[in-house]
Amino acid sequence: xxxxxxxxxxxxxxxxxxxxGLIALLVGVSVARARRVRAELAKVEKxxxxxx
Amino acid sequence: MSIWExxxxxxxxxxxxxxxxxxAAGAAIxxxxxxxxxxxxxxxxxxxxxxxxxxxxxxxAAMMAINAWAMMLVASLIWIIRRHHVSALAARAAAPVGAxxxxxxxxxGALWGQPMWGTWWAWDPRLTSFLVLFLFYLGYMAxxxxxxxxxxxxxxxxxxxxxxxxxxxxxxxAVLFWNQGLHQGASLSMDAAENVADVFWYPALVCxxxxxxxxxxxxxxRTQTEIRARRARALLARERQx
Numbered sequence: 493x494x495x496x497x498x499x500x501x502x503x504x505x506x507x508x509x510x511x512x513g514l515i516a517l518l519v520g521v522s523v524a525r526a527r528r529v530r531a532e533l534a535k536v537e538k539x540x541x542x543x544x
Numbered sequence: 545m546s547i548w549e550x551x552x553x554x555x556x557x558x559x560x561x562x563x564x565x566x567x568a569a570g571a572a573i574x575x576x577x578x579x580x581x582x583x584x585x586x587x588x589x590x591x592x593x594x595x596x597x598x599x600x601x602x603x604x605a606a607m608m609a610i611n612a613w614a615m616m617l618v619a620s621l622i623w624i625i626r627r628h629h630v631s632a633l634a635a636r637a638a639a640p641v642g643a644x645x646x647x648x649x650x651x652x653g654a655l656w657g658q659p660m661w662g663t664w665w666a667w668d669p670r671l672t673s674f675l676v677l678f679l680f681y682l683g684y685m686a687x688x689x690x691x692x693x694x695x696x697x698x699x700x701x702x703x704x705x706x707x708x709x710x711x712x713x714x715x716x717x718a719v720l721f722w723n724q725g726l727h728q729g730a731s732l733s734m735d736a737a738e739n740v741a742d743v744f745w746y747p748a749l750v751c752x753x754x755x756x757x758x759x760x761x762x763x764x765x766r767t768q769t770e771i772r773a774r775r776a777r778a779l780l781a782r783e784r785q786x
Contacts, residue, residue: 497597498593498594499593500594503595503598503656504594504595504598507598507601507602507652507655507656508583510652510655511601511651517644518640518644522762522766523765526768526769529769529772529773529776530769532772532776533772533775533776533779536776536783539783540779
């Protein structure tokens with residue numbers, strides 16, 4: 493698995509770096525918000541449960 | 545069984561909870577396989593050199609940037625016609641994913657364009673319509689955030705989505721409409737004579753499958769989150785009233 497990108501190494505590697513970085517950020521933010529909202533809803537439901 | 549059963553938020557969350565891990569795993573497998581295949585095991589193009597490897601991320605991202613808006617359009621129409629909250633929330637959930645894919649397409653396009661065209665950017669029909677599509681994504685997300693009432697926000701963003709669909713279509717067909725500019729026509733075609741060579745086509749297909757699965761997984765996850773956030777807001781509002 494030898495990678496020789498020649499004179500275009502900067503363009504190719506930057507493309508992959510930017511893209512994979514953005515995808516990782518999107519996945520990370522989505523998972524973190526999903527966990528936070530799930531926990532918040534559980535807290536609200538627990539607090540309101542005695543009142544029906 | 546009807547597809548409208550999934551308009552029930554509880555049914556939607558229960559069903560997507562079951563399939564989400566499999567779709568996410570499929571996305572990861574396809575992306576890792578497709579990108580490694582494309583980067584390490586395909587030859588350089590005789591004219592474009594190693595920049596052809598940008599193809600495996602640029603084309604799937606650009607396809608999904610447009611298809612995400614198309615999905616938002618369908619979800620918005622369902623909201624407008626049938627008033628299913630899950631569809632409006634699914635459209636909201638898809639917007640940041642589509643916007644991210646649009647940024648990836650624009651950034652990788654600039655990085656590919658510089659060595660091939662001699663410029664990072666040109667006011668070419670396809671590039672310009674893609675930039676406008678990105679601005680529509682930003683406007684759509686801003687509108688959702690700016691309006692407190694969920695139903696009003698869903699109504700107004702659905703209308704914005706219908707208007708923005710013009711640019712989603714232009715992004716796809718701008719090259720054919722104007723037949724000018726730097727960007728070439730479609731790289732992928734069902735016509736074997738026009739399609740890229742098989743050596744590039746097969747890993748690209750795996751990458752496209754990876755992007756589609758990633759999009760579906762993220763939309764499912766984010767729609768679940770929007771449903772829960774909406775329920776939390778409703779419960780808190782009820783608490784304030786009582």
